[in-house]
Amino acid sequence: MALAGWLFADLLLVLALVSMSGQADPLAAGEPDPEVPEPTEPADPPAEPPEPEGPRGVERDPVQFEVRGTDPAWLVEQIAAATEAWEGREAAFVLTFGGSRGGTGYAGRVNSLLNEARPDMFSPDITREDFHDLGQPANSARLWVYFYTAPR
Numbered sequence: 769m770a771l772a773g774w775l776f777a778d779l780l781l782v783l784a785l786v787s788m789s790g791q792a793d794p795l796a797a798g799e800p801d802p803e804v805p806e807p808t809e810p811a812d813p814p815a816e817p818p819e820p821e822g823p824r825g826v827e828r829d830p831v832q833f834e835v836r837g838t839d840p841a842w843l844v845e846q847i848a849a850a851t852e853a854w855e856g857r858e859a860a861f862v863l864t865f866g867g868s869r870g871g872t873g874y875a876g877r878v879n880s881l882l883n884e885a886r887p888d889m890f891s892p893d894i895t896r897e898d899f900h901d902l903g904q905p906a907n908s909a910r911l912w913v914y915f916y917t918a919p920r
Contacts, residue, residue, distance in 0.1 A: 826860040830912035838907050840881060847878075847885035851913070854889065858919065861895035863912040867904025875899060878909045 833850035835843050862882060866875035875898035882890035904910065 824860075825917040827915050827917055830863070830914050832910060832912050834908060834910050835878060836905075836908040840877075843878060844881050844885045847882060847911075850911075851886055851889060854913075854915065855886075856919075857889060857915045859890050859894055860914045860916050861897070862890070862914070863897050863899065865899045865901040865904065865910045865912075867901055867908040868906035869900065869902070870906065871900030871902070871904065871909070872898045874907060875909050878911070 831851075831854060835846040835850070837843055837846070859882075862879060864875035864879050866872060866878065868874075879896040879898060882894070882896065883892050901910065
């Protein structure tokens with residue numbers, strides 16, 4: 769009985785293959801009609817390149833810099849100076865590692881100043897993550913900034 773089941777399954781497989789091989793490829797391009805001339809007018813090139821679709825990529829390696837201190841104005845100045853080389857770029861997300869046991873809170877304070885330091889680089893809704901690094905001194909932070917690969 770088991771042999772009959774396998775034989776039936778094999779016959780169905782052969783029948784399916786034969787029926788599929790007899791059909792034309794639906795994705796294949798049809799033969800051009802020799803009597804119909806193809807248009808010869810060149811299409812107007814677009815005025816500007818099309819807007820890319822889908823999400824933008826993020827660079828694999830972050831830009832890293834450090835800030836120190838407690839005065840918000842001084843921190844804003846340090847962030848602006850440290851990111852000057854990347855002016856015109858847009859950050860995708862930032863990881864901030866604050867030093868010592870209270871480092872997570874300090875990292876949050878530093879992250880809250882990013883938009884003030886460079887509003888064109890750090891949008892208000894950018895993803896910012898606060899971490900602590902017990903190997904760093906208190907009131908210091910190391911920032912890892914990941915930039916988009918293409919401007920929008």
